[in-house]
Amino acid sequence: MIAALVVALLVQGGATDRVVSERATAVRVRVTPEQPAVGEPITVELRVRAPRGTLVRFPVLPDTGSRLEPLDPRSISATDDADAVEQVATYRLIAWDTGSVAPAFGDVTLERDGRTTRYAVPLTALRIRSVLPADTAARQPKPARGALDAPTMPWRWLVGLAVVLALAAWGWRRFRRAQAELAAMDPGPFVRARAAFAHLRALDLSSAGEPGRHALAHQQALRRYVAERWPTISTALTARELDARLAESEFPVLPERLVSLVAAVEPVAYAAAAMSAGEAERVALESSTLVEDLERAWVARQLREHEASRIKRKALR
Helix, strand or coil: CHHHHHHHHHHHHHHHHHHHHHHHCCEEEEEECCCCECCCEEEEEEEEEEECCCEEECCCCCECCCCEEECCCCEEEEEECCCEEEEEEEEEEEECCCEEECCECCCEEEEECCEEEEECCCCCCEEEECCCCCCCCCCCCCCCCCHHHCCCCCHHHHHHHHHHHHHHHHHHHHHHHHHHHHHHCCCHHHHHHHHHHHHHHHHCCCCCCCHHHHHHHHHHHHHHHHHHHCCCCCCCCCHHHHHHHHHHCCCCCCHHHHHHHHHHHHHHHHHCCCCCHHHHHHHHHHHHHHHHHHHHHHHHHHHHHHHHHHHHHHHHC
16 A cells, blocks of 8 residues: 555656646747737747756747848846746847738757757748728729710819929928938948847857857947947946046937946956846847937937028028
């Protein structure tokens, strides 16, 4: 009887291990929204639950071709409990055309006790809907009238058409002038910064086991962009020196955003301190987001200055 009790306990223990193991073999996918529209951000979450001690590696970015584009770098969050670890990788994409598109994610890799297991991502094709009004082809047209019954075009229509054409010509001239002013601005720093971020996303140093270098490289790309747009803000300034310099300059966003990023990576740059993968991803995402915000503010300021200069020249004539 004692032997039977021992066997029953062993069977129960084995059943618990199988539940945890089976949970680890499933990659759960959630897509928000379920029916995205053209130009609407699409969030894809890959969720994996695995036994404690398992190293989970998610794909960097899906192979989307030309139908989808990534909006942000991949972000990863993790929650632990007594038996398992649960990690969620979040990808933000956007579609620029209607129809069916299937993002091709690479396999999710689980490493534990020297064994590597790969799991495919079960994601079906997305149906991208249009934001245009519904088709009106089902409407029944009115019966055609004879040519002699058709009324002549009122003179008001001619006046309205002339006004519309004049407004269109005026708007086209303003659009061309604005395009010329934008072309005169130097987009080089912004283009170089975006190219640097795209290169770093492809390298994915954080998943390669170097989160400190991952965060430091993104922060350096941000510092180079800031130094090119605002030459008085050198890349050699420490966080303390940067805080004092930004207080004296007309920096277009909250200085604390840049100072906090520099302070976060200084221990890595000067003391080779360790940094978690989650913190590295936060620094990388905030660096790329800050460059986008700074560029929009810089372009808006340049346009205001161009418009003020044009009005001043017009007043002096």
